[in-house]
Amino acid sequence: MRIGIDIKCLRYNNSGIGRYLTQLLNALQEIDSKNDYFLFSPQPIDYPLTNPRFKACPNPGNRLYKKLPGILWQQKVLPQLLDENLIDLFWGPEQTIPLRKTRCKKVLTVHDFVYRRYPETMRRSVRWINTLIGEKSIRYADFIAVNSDFTRQELHHFLPDFPMEKVKVIACGISNTLPPPPAERKKQFLFVGSLEPRKNLKNLVVALEKLADKGIHVPLNLTGPKGWNNSSENKLIQNSKIASDIHHLGFVSDERLQELYSTSAAVIFPSFYEGFGLPVLEALKCRTPVLTSKDSVMESIAKGCGIYFDAHDPDSIAAVIESFLNKGEFEIPLDKEKERIEILDQYQWENSARLLLQAFDQLVPSCEAGK
Numbered sequence: 001m002r003i004g005i006d007i008k009c010l011r012y013n014n015s016g017i018g019r020y021l022t023q024l025l026n027a028l029q030e031i032d033s034k035n036d037y038f039l040f041s042p043q044p045i046d047y048p049l050t051n052p053r054f055k056a057c058p059n060p061g062n063r064l065y066k067k068l069p070g071i072l073w074q075q076k077v078l079p080q081l082l083d084e085n086l087i088d089l090f091w092g093p094e095q096t097i098p099l100r101k102t103r104c105k106k107v108l109t110v111h112d113f114v115y116r117r118y119p120e121t122m123r124r125s126v127r128w129i130n131t132l133i134g135e136k137s138i139r140y141a142d143f144i145a146v147n148s149d150f151t152r153q154e155l156h157h158f159l160p161d162f163p164m165e166k167v168k169v170i171a172c173g174i175s176n177t178l179p180p181p182p183a184e185r186k187k188q189f190l191f192v193g194s195l196e197p198r199k200n201l202k203n204l205v206v207a208l209e210k211l212a213d214k215g216i217h218v219p220l221n222l223t224g225p226k227g228w229n230n231s232s233e234n235k236l237i238q239n240s241k242i243a244s245d246i247h248h249l250g251f252v253s254d255e256r257l258q259e260l261y262s263t264s265a266a267v268i269f270p271s272f273y274e275g276f277g278l279p280v281l282e283a284l285k286c287r288t289p290v291l292t293s294k295d296s297v298m299e300s301i302a303k304g305c306g307i308y309f310d311a312h313d314p315d316s317i318a319a320v321i322e323s324f325l326n327k328g329e330f331e332i333p334l335d336k337e338k339e340r341i342e343i344l345d346q347y348q349w350e351n352s353a354r355l356l357l358q359a360f361d362q363l364v365p366s367c368e369a370g371k
Contacts, residue, residue: 001035001364004087004104006078008041008070009094012225016278017111020147020172021093022047027173027353029054035360038085042073057081071129074098088364091356095130097137105363107356108141109170110134112275113154114198121198121272138162143359145170147276150297154275170356172276173349174285183263185330188219189321190264190288192257192279193271195222195234195248200270200293200311205240207317212242216322220268221260222248261286265330268321269298270311277301281347284340287331291320305336305343 005025009018028037029051037054039047044058059077068077074092079100082090090097091107098106115122115130122130138144138159144167146152152167193199201222208220237246252260261267267283269292277298283290284305292298294308307324310316332340 001360002038002086002088003035003360004038004040004082004085004090006041006074006090006092006094006097007039007045007047008073010045010047011041011043016276017094019278020109020111023173023175023349024093024353024356025054026175027349028357031350031353032357035357038087040078040081042068042070042077057085071096071133075100075133089360091360092137092141095134095137097141099133099136099140105142106140107143107145107359107363108137109145109147110138110151110155110275111147112151112273113158114273114275116154116158117273118198121196135159142166142363143168145356145359147172148297148300150300151275168355168359170352170359171347172278172281173347173352174281174344175349183259185265186219186263187265187325187330188221188263189266189268189291190260190283191220191222191268192224192282193269194225198272200272202236203311203314203317204268204270205236205242205246206314207321208242208245209240210314210318211322212245214322216325217242217245218265218321218325220246221264222246223250223252223257223260225251257282258286261288264288266291266307266324269293270309270317271296271298272311274298280306281344284332284343287340289324289330289332291324301343301347303339303343305332305340 007021009021012018035053038057039054040057042059049056074096075098079098079102082102082104087104089105089107093109095110097108115127119127146155146167146169148171149169152169155167156164195201237243261283266289267279269277269279269290271293274297280290280292280298280301289307290302291307293311299306299308307320309320
């Protein structure tokens with residue numbers, strides 16, 4: 001089978017979708033020696049190819065293509081490339097696919113419905129792309145991969161007439177690399193995510209200020225890209241009475257991120273809305289406690305290994321942090337070890353890649369590939 005993949009989001013490779021695609025591509029390179037993969041992008045992308053059946057396909061020659069916004073390139077240029085390369089199946093990993101008719105079957109990954117639930121937390125252009133092109137992509141695709149049961153329920157809620165037999169949960173995972181050796185944990189929290197309104201940094205800072213009024217100071221490390229519409233977040237941090245306790249490290253390497261997970265007292269993830277929530281799994285891998293939003297997809301992932309608060313209530317966040325600090329348990333306790341291992345075994349990128357391959361094979365049986 002000749003499989004085409006839109007990898008343009010790897011130009012930036014510092015978002016959740018970028019991490020998702022990188023890890024799934026890595027797993028596919030490890031396990032698939034049968035199919036041929038064509039990785040399409042407007043410009044060359046520095047993604048390492050280790051499997052000879054994987055081929056990078058940046059746009060040839062035409063400079064105009066390289067200057068097009070990514071969504072226009074996908075809709076106007078990519079369909080021609082798919083047909084020229086005799087692609088049997090195309091996978092769109094970032095919530096949109098070409099809407100123009102092509103010879104190939106189409107698979108779409110849907111990550112979340114932020115644009116429906118919290119439209120005010122997105123750029124207008126991204127909201128427009130998801131509303132107009134994204135929802136048409138869902139209806140046009142031959143198969144939909146969603147990253148959680150929660151996102152599957154959201155799809156059914158917003159598109160109740162959509163045939164759900166075309167939808168399958170293919171969850172995110174964690175890499176099979178070993179975490180760093182045990183290190184001394186510091187009395188500090190780690191926030192992993194872009195600085196944007198949906199991530200709820202505002203309520204977290206207010207909660208930490210309430211604790212500071214009681215003489216409780218906890219350093220907070222922020223990692224991740226700048227995000228969108230974050231002027232209020234930046235101003236909040238700069239003007240906060242606990243500004244000296246907050247350190248924005250920006251985007252860090254995977255090695256540095258692993259070190260931060262392993263040396264922090266806890267990961268705090270107060271997001272209002274997520275389709276999955278990779279930092280939860282990454283924290284569990286390092287036996288790092290996770291303080292996160294209740295009644296969310298994060299609770300369905302971490303289960304009994306998580307500690308939960310009401311993300312909309314700074315008093316709730318503050319109370320949970322204070323209780324956690326008073327207990328002084330800066331690793332997931334041993335009585336939760338069996339559950340932690342079961343969770344990690346459930347969410348592996350290799351498992352996700354195999355489920356994705358099964359979907360590909362069902363859409364394009366090997367006897368039809370190449371026709």
